[in-house]
Amino acid sequence: MKLLKIEPVSRLEGDARILILLDEEGKVQEAYFQVLEFKGFESFIKGRPAEEIPGIVTRICGVCPWAHHMAAGKAIDSLFGREPTETAKKIREMAYCAHILDSHTLHFYFLAGPDFLLSPDTKKSERNIIGIFKRNPEVVKGIVKRRKMITKIESIVGGKSIHPACVIPGGVSKKISENEQREIEEMAKDLIKFSESWLHKFENEILKKYEDVFFGDTYYLETYYGGLVDKDNKLNFYDGNVRIVSQKGKEVIKFRSSEYTKHIAEKVEPWTFTKFPYLKDIGWKGFVDGVDSGIYRVGPLGRLNACDGITTEKANEAYKRFYEVSGKPAHHSMLAHWARLIEMLYASERILELSNDEDITSENIVNLEGDFTGIGVGTVEAPRGLLIHHYQANQNAIITGGNIIIPTTMNNPAINIEIKKSASKLINGNKISDALLNRIEMAFRAYDPCLSCSVHSFDSGLPLRIEIYDSSRNLVKVVRR
Amino acid sequence: MKKIKIAVAPGSSCGGCDVALVNLNEKLLDITNYADIVFWPTALDFKIEDLEQVNEIDIGIFVGAIRHEDHVKLAKLLREKSKIIVALGSCACYGGIFSLANLFEKKDLLETVYQKTITTENSNGKMPTESIKMGNIDISLPKLTNWCLPLKNLIDVDIYAPGCPPGERVLEKLYNIIIDFVKNGTVPDKGIALEPLKTLCDICPRKKPEKIVIRKFKRIHEVKLDPELCFLAQGVICLGPISIAGCDANCIKANIPCRGCLGPNQDIHDVAAKFISAIASLVQIDKEKELEEEEIVNLIEEIVDPIGTFHRFTFGSGIFNKKQEDVME
Amino acid sequence: MSNRDNENFEPKIVAFLCKWCAYSGADLAGVSRLEYPPNVIPILVPCSGKVDMQFILKAFKEGADGVFIGGCHTPNDCHYISGNYKALKRFTLMRKYLEQLGINSKRIRLEWISATEGVKFAKVMKEFVEEIKKLGPLQTR
Numbered sequence: 001m002k003l004l005k006i007e008p009v010s011r012l013e014g015d016a017r018i019l020i021l022l023d024e025e026g027k028v029q030e031a032y033f034q035v036l037e038f039k040g041f042e043s044f045i046k047g048r049p050a051e052e053i054p055g056i057v058t059r060i061c062g063v064c065p066w067a068h069h070m071a072a073g074k075a076i077d078s079l080f081g082r083e084p085t086e087t088a089k090k091i092r093e094m095a096y097c098a099h100i101l102d103s104h105t106l107h108f109y110f111l112a113g114p115d116f117l118l119s120p121d122t123k124k125s126e127r128n129i130i131g132i133f134k135r136n137p138e139v140v141k142g143i144v145k146r147r148k149m150i151t152k153i154e155s156i157v158g159g160k161s162i163h164p165a166c167v168i169p170g171g172v173s174k175k176i177s178e179n180e181q182r183e184i185e186e187m188a189k190d191l192i193k194f195s196e197s198w199l200h201k202f203e204n205e206i207l208k209k210y211e212d213v214f215f216g217d218t219y220y221l222e223t224y225y226g227g228l229v230d231k232d233n234k235l236n237f238y239d240g241n242v243r244i245v246s247q248k249g250k251e252v253i254k255f256r257s258s259e260y261t262k263h264i265a266e267k268v269e270p271w272t273f274t275k276f277p278y279l280k281d282i283g284w285k286g287f288v289d290g291v292d293s294g295i296y297r298v299g300p301l302g303r304l305n306a307c308d309g310i311t312t313e314k315a316n317e318a319y320k321r322f323y324e325v326s327g328k329p330a331h332h333s334m335l336a337h338w339a340r341l342i343e344m345l346y347a348s349e350r351i352l353e354l355s356n357d358e359d360i361t362s363e364n365i366v367n368l369e370g371d372f373t374g375i376g377v378g379t380v381e382a383p384r385g386l387l388i389h390h391y392q393a394n395q396n397a398i399i400t401g402g403n404i405i406i407p408t409t410m411n412n413p414a415i416n417i418e419i420k421k422s423a424s425k426l427i428n429g430n431k432i433s434d435a436l437l438n439r440i441e442m443a444f445r446a447y448d449p450c451l452s453c454s455v456h457s458f459d460s461g462l463p464l465r466i467e468i469y470d471s472s473r474n475l476v477k478v479v480r481r
Numbered sequence: 482m483k484k485i486k487i488a489v490a491p492g493s494s495c496g497g498c499d500v501a502l503v504n505l506n507e508k509l510l511d512i513t514n515y516a517d518i519v520f521w522p523t524a525l526d527f528k529i530e531d532l533e534q535v536n537e538i539d540i541g542i543f544v545g546a547i548r549h550e551d552h553v554k555l556a557k558l559l560r561e562k563s564k565i566i567v568a569l570g571s572c573a574c575y576g577g578i579f580s581l582a583n584l585f586e587k588k589d590l591l592e593t594v595y596q597k598t599i600t601t602e603n604s605n606g607k608m609p610t611e612s613i614k615m616g617n618i619d620i621s622l623p624k625l626t627n628w629c630l631p632l633k634n635l636i637d638v639d640i641y642a643p644g645c646p647p648g649e650r651v652l653e654k655l656y657n658i659i660i661d662f663v664k665n666g667t668v669p670d671k672g673i674a675l676e677p678l679k680t681l682c683d684i685c686p687r688k689k690p691e692k693i694v695i696r697k698f699k700r701i702h703e704v705k706l707d708p709e710l711c712f713l714a715q716g717v718i719c720l721g722p723i724s725i726a727g728c729d730a731n732c733i734k735a736n737i738p739c740r741g742c743l744g745p746n747q748d749i750h751d752v753a754a755k756f757i758s759a760i761a762s763l764v765q766i767d768k769e770k771e772l773e774e775e776e777i778v779n780l781i782e783e784i785v786d787p788i789g790t791f792h793r794f795t796f797g798s799g800i801f802n803k804k805q806e807d808v809m810e
Numbered sequence: 811m812s813n814r815d816n817e818n819f820e821p822k823i824v825a826f827l828c829k830w831c832a833y834s835g836a837d838l839a840g841v842s843r844l845e846y847p848p849n850v851i852p853i854l855v856p857c858s859g860k861v862d863m864q865f866i867l868k869a870f871k872e873g874a875d876g877v878f879i880g881g882c883h884t885p886n887d888c889h890y891i892s893g894n895y896k897a898l899k900r901f902t903l904m905r906k907y908l909e910q911l912g913i914n915s916k917r918i919r920l921e922w923i924s925a926t927e928g929v930k931f932a933k934v935m936k937e938f939v940e941e942i943k944k945l946g947p948l949q950t951r
Contacts, residue, residue, distance in 0.1 A: 034620075048786060160732070268609075269607060272622070275595075366705065
């Protein structure tokens with residue numbers, strides 16, 4: 001047996017390597033996507049004051065800190081029994097959509113971009129954002145200009161774009177001024193045009209140029225898909241219920257995020273620091289896709305597959321065009337890049353909508369009243385998929401335990417299948433070049449992995465409390481773990 | 482002008498410092514006119530073999546703390562090849578928020594994640610610390626170090642550029658140092674910490690009363706935070722007095738008190754102990770003799786979580802920081 | 811920790827004593843030939859309010875098993891008016907910090923001892939050394 005190493009993997013967030021074991025004939029016997037991150041948040045989160053948690057857990061990840069800030073913030077709202085004000089929810093969602101844009105533009109242009117804006121086979125030393133800049137400086141300047149707008153919107157609300165500080169129990173810490181509202185509105189209009197132009201470019205140039213990559217059978221899996229949907233089953237990043245659909249696109253389960261432990265469990269393997277979630281209702285059948293395997297995918301592809309449409313006009317048109325081409329659900333993993341651009345458009349439109357809302361500049365940004373419950377679950381759609389934070393605290397509001405389910409971890413089983421599958425197809429006795437190895441790495445890049453996130457779940461001893469009410473809203477039963 | 486070589490190597494990081502570098506925007510693109518980036522896994526495709534073959538690196542930027550043996554190897558490799566080593570971000574400078582894990586034994590941290598969380602199914606007790614082989618090929622994961630350490634515990638550091646993520650002023654200075662090095666060959670003083678002289682209080686835009694008195698401590702959920710008055714004057718703990726002024730008081734402007742992510746002046750050995758000395762003094766400072774000792778003690782005891790609040794980003798470099806010999810078992 | 815080990819264990823105590831009161835009290839104990847354990851290393855400071863809390867951690871790191879701070883009585887004995895109040899407040903918060911670090915907060919002690927209280931000084935030192943003997947040596951990692 002021979003060992004082929006890709007170390008470290010590149011153009012993603014986090015530390016990992018790929019090990020491929022080849023037999024004597026040079027065929028792939030086994031492949032491992034080894035995540036090399038370990039932090040220990042699960043332990044040191046205990047003993048911290050509950051209201052400080054949203055500011056602490058942003059450090060789980062510097063690429064999607066807003067996702068943790070929001071999900072934890074929502075959990076802590078419940079823990080203090082405080083319903084955020086309407087204005088606070090709108091400010092949060094608006095800033096959060098800006099974050100989706102931040103993360104998606106970082107991924108599409110800087111991380112995945114070189115494979116499509118240059119090519120998968122471009123020379124290693126040039127296959128990066130600097131290479132794109134050298135060949136087409138105007139394109140990169142345009143991207144940089146918009147990223148500045150996006151981080152400006154994030155900073156207006158949260159002080160800074162990386163590791164923000166704004167979510168407090170029951171609301172947000174700062175109101176939006178009239179000037180800021182105007183600024184955000186102008187920037188949102190530009191961002192909508194920008195997203196539209198890139199969607200156009202993608203649909204008309206990039207898709208065609210790399211048809212084999214997007215529609216070939218190298219990067220293809222038929223799994224379950226999951227995402228948050230609102231009451232009309234439409235896409236929403238900030239709030240909703242979890243919806244799981246099958247390989248045929250039919251809804252199989254829908255649950256409130258507080259019920260997640262009934263539906264999701266995680267396996268451990270000794271060859272990676274990250275775990276393997278799967279759907280308990282279906283069961284773990286190993287590293288295979290298909291209707292009998294509980295493996296499910298989240299993120300842009302998972303979200304669009306799991307929802308019935310998008311509430312904003314232009315993004316919804318883009319959503320329709322997407323499925324006219326790919327069929328629903330879309331199983332070709334590389335189409336996640338297209339889905340990401342559609343989400344950029346949705347996020348931009350949503351920012352414009354919210355910035356125009358009459359409530360957005362209100363002074364009423366925090367609700368300090370509430371009955372302390374000591375427990376809370378908060379969910380958002382992180383850029384990479386479903387994210388759930390769950391906390392418990394003592395009477396003095398000091399955290400005693402928690403759990404967290406991360407999107408990239410949910411995609412971990414699929415990523416591993418794809419690495420092995422693409423390696424098997426591409427290597428198959430062929431000469432191993434740098435370009436070939438890059439095409440194997442492209443298998444995980446479709447998922448926009450966030451590996452710092454993926455190694456986090458919290459602790460033990462977390463009682464779950466379920467209250468059952470009858471139709472007259474009388475408390476009938478309390479179930480505790 | 483010959484291009485210099487820059488490498489960005491990751492330890493145990495959250496990725497925020499990488500994004501902070503990307504967010505340099507035009508300045509980053511400008512740097513590429515003067516420098517070849519020879520290693521930066523977040524943005525470039527060079528692999529570890531490529532780094533090993535580079536002869537000399539001018540500026541080696543290390544991001545993140547030291548958490549397992551691959552980080553140890555990478556840090557040493559970078560030091561060997563680099564003229565100047567930059568510890569970028571509070572993790573590399575101080576251990577960062579991840580060094581709070583040092584409150585626990587390594588064994589406990591691992592068991593909690595891989596055996597005890599409520600959604601984990603691991604009845605055979607598989608652990609990522611096992612030695613695993615496929616045939617005669619070792620596919621084991623790197624071993625964790627005993628403790629989560631700042632970079633200086635392992636190698637000589639030339640420049641400290643702290644922040645979580647590094648603040649604008651800090652990055653601006655780093656950019657200037659790089660350009661100065663390229664154009665004039667200027668090598669900065671050893672151990673220079675970017676922006677060491679002022680504290681956040683010096684650049685804070687808030688109204689500061691003549692005398693700051695704390696009557697009662699308020700946690701941030703217990704009171705409507707006043708966006709204009711000094712937090713300490715509101716009874717809300719803020720680490721402004723002890724944090725170096727490397728940011729633009731962004732959290733303060735967002736109406737959230739400082740939690741010290743930029744760390745202290747160089748001459749402070751333990752941020753938490755130093756801050757305790759400072760903050761405790763302010764309690765009822767104008768009325769001390771009018772109160773019973775017990776009343777004063779009760780007020781102080783309302784402070785929750787000194788370590789998580791005062792040492793959130795700097796625990797790894799506190800007085801109990803771990804010695805180099807302690808690194809692996 | 812077995813009893814035999816405890817019997818052999820001789821703790822090292824660092825005592826920060828203020829010049830105007832506690833240190834003079836310690837001097838008086840000496841001049842009066844009052845017995846107290848030799849485990850105490852006295853350090854003269856101008857005021858208990860001068861004791862930076864970092865000194866406590868440094869003392870532990872350098873091998874101390876217990877740290878003592880001696881100051882002037884409240885409300886009015888402090889030569890610098892209210893330095894002792896600062897010491898009291900800092901000491902209170904420091905105890906919480908030490909507990910979080912896994913260090914028993916009984917390893918630090920604050921007492922007001924006037925220049926005439928030689929007897930009190932000897933008594934307090936005896937008590938403190940006994941207490942630390944029971945706790946055993948401080949295992950700093």
